[in-house]
Amino acid sequence: MRGATGDPASRPPSLRRLTSPLVGVGRTLGRTTVGFGLDLASGVARLGEAGMDVLGARQRSAGVLRVQILILRDEHGEPLTTPASVQPALATADRILRQQAGVRVRVVQVRTIAEVPPPAALDPRANKALLLDDVLGRTEFYRRHLVDPNQPQSPPTLVGVPITVIVVRNIAGSTTGCSLGMSADWVITQASLFDRNAEHSYDETVLAHELGHAVNLPHHPDRGNLMFPESSPPQGIRGTTLAGWQRATVQANRHVVPGQVNW
């Protein structure tokens, strides 16, 4: 049968459609496995450091979580929000993670992407559908812009790599933020979260909540906890606390560089 074997470009379209998702599954699982292994490794290293600190009676300085913001444009080329509008949510995330987890949020860049995104990137699906879209390669626009082309960086590393918060226009359903957890170094947040004039959607906790997912925190049943799944502005906004095990999870994550406040 013609094209059943050999390089992918020579295969009939129907075969390419069948095989490309499998490539995506491998990619996502590969990233997850690598991420999980590194989280365990950095957690062990952290425990070792904590033990040393007890022996030496020293207080460790805060860890650092690097974050970059990517703002998308709509189909008319209008940015969905402004760098100034996302600052309060970034300051809130820094305050919560500093007080509750001993981790400082360092914003490395707030960048508005010049290229107009495809509809699926501008108004993405959420949760399992987003995971499926990632496996199918439909989140390629996000991943392509994670690194600033005007600021070539050293080869990407996995430990200490920034988490990228992408500001999209509208996420399907009632979701306003979404993370793929340890399988991705990026999360999405809806632009209306940062609009102070939108009293029924403005919510400074969502960015911090999604950063929590990105560093492996699952949902928590207590409404006072940052990882409570729901938040309903203007009343009923979720709390900002983290439990001790959540603090340990954050500090052990591969995105967090321990003990370097000026890094």
Ligand SMILES: [Zn+2]
């Ligand atoms: Zn959540």
